[in-house]
Amino acid sequence: MAYLIHLVGDRIWSANPFYHPDISGPTGFLIILVTDWGRDPNAGTVTTKDKIDHITAKGDVLMWRDLVHLYLIAGEGEALRAKERRSRPEVISNALRLLDTAQFRVAAYGMRKNPDKDAKVDEWFRSVLMFPTEVARDSRLSSRAINAFNRTQKVADSLRNALRMLRAPAKTKETSRKVLHQTEADALNHFWRRLELPLAGTYLEALRGGEHEAEQRLWTVIRREARDAFTLATGPQRRTADGLFRIANAANWLEKRLKTIELSVIKVRKEKKS
Numbered sequence: 001m002a003y004l005i006h007l008v009g010d011r012i013w014s015a016n017p018f019y020h021p022d023i024s025g026p027t028g029f030l031i032i033l034v035t036d037w038g039r040d041p042n043a044g045t046v047t048t049k050d051k052i053d054h055i056t057a058k059g060d061v062l063m064w065r066d067l068v069h070l071y072l073i074a075g076e077g078e079a080l081r082a083k084e085r086r087s088r089p090e091v092i093s094n095a096l097r098l099l100d101t102a103q104f105r106v107a108a109y110g111m112r113k114n115p116d117k118d119a120k121v122d123e124w125f126r127s128v129l130m131f132p133t134e135v136a137r138d139s140r141l142s143s144r145a146i147n148a149f150n151r152t153q154k155v156a157d158s159l160r161n162a163l164r165m166l167r168a169p170a171k172t173k174e175t176s177r178k179v180l181h182q183t184e185a186d187a188l189n190h191f192w193r194r195l196e197l198p199l200a201g202t203y204l205e206a207l208r209g210g211e212h213e214a215e216q217r218l219w220t221v222i223r224r225e226a227r228d229a230f231t232l233a234t235g236p237q238r239r240t241a242d243g244l245f246r247i248a249n250a251a252n253w254l255e256k257r258l259k260t261i262e263l264s265v266i267k268v269r270k271e272k273k274s
Contacts, residue, residue, distance in 0.1 A: 044086070046084055055086070068146055071106065104135070106128070128203075132207070148218060151265070156191060159188065166234065166247065184233060186232070
């Protein structure tokens with residue numbers, strides 16, 4: 001699935017032939033259509049020395065979590081591992097040069113379908129995102145935002161591993177460790193759902209306002225939500241002594257991981273003060 005982008009207003013920024021006026025929003029909205037209709041020159045991309053891949057929608061990831069990948073990367077792109085570079089759609093950069101509003105409001109439309117059934121669309125979805133224009137324009141602020149989102153993902157990955165440690169040995173053998181159990185999935189969804197406003201809203205506004213303590217305030221929220229999500233998943237394990245042992249073991253491991261990640265937050269605070 002590739003991101004196809006339009007600006008609905010006086011002009012359409014993308015010459016995408018699949019644009020349909022029935023999927024339009026109010027004037028001034030940037031419409032993003034997520035499809036698998038092939039390559040579009042306005043898509044967000046990951047570039048290597050051999051190829052260019054589109055940034056695609058993920059079935060288990062809420063749209064707001066792709067906010068960094070689509071909008072907040074600096075115009076020159078973000079260096080990934082080796083010679084990979086992730087770039088936001090050029091149409092985003094063009095729109096940001098002309099916008100004179102403090103907030104950038106985006107409506108994202110997309111679809112999910114079975115690749116074996118070309119004509120059948122299984123699901124349409126729509127998400128409206130809003131973020132400070134200045135954060136997307138300023139490479140220094142966008143870099144801080146990228147680091148914060150990446151740090152949050154590390155916490156989510158650590159939480160996922162801690163949740164797997166709660167599994168009884170018999171359950172671990174029944175399914176692959178990569179397959180999430182329902183309780184684990186519910187806890188992770190709770191974690192991300194609770195962070196949407198603090199991360200995609202309050203924190204980005206704090207960056208726009210030049211707050212030096214923005215990362216520390218955000219980290220306090222992230223750490224609390226990770227602990228709450230972990231506790232949410234421990235209910236079934238409290239019925240047995242073996243379950244209580246697994247809870248203690250997983251909780252200790254999670255706290256060590258959170259402490260390690262927190263060191264990067266402390267480093268950022270010192271850099272902002274110096």
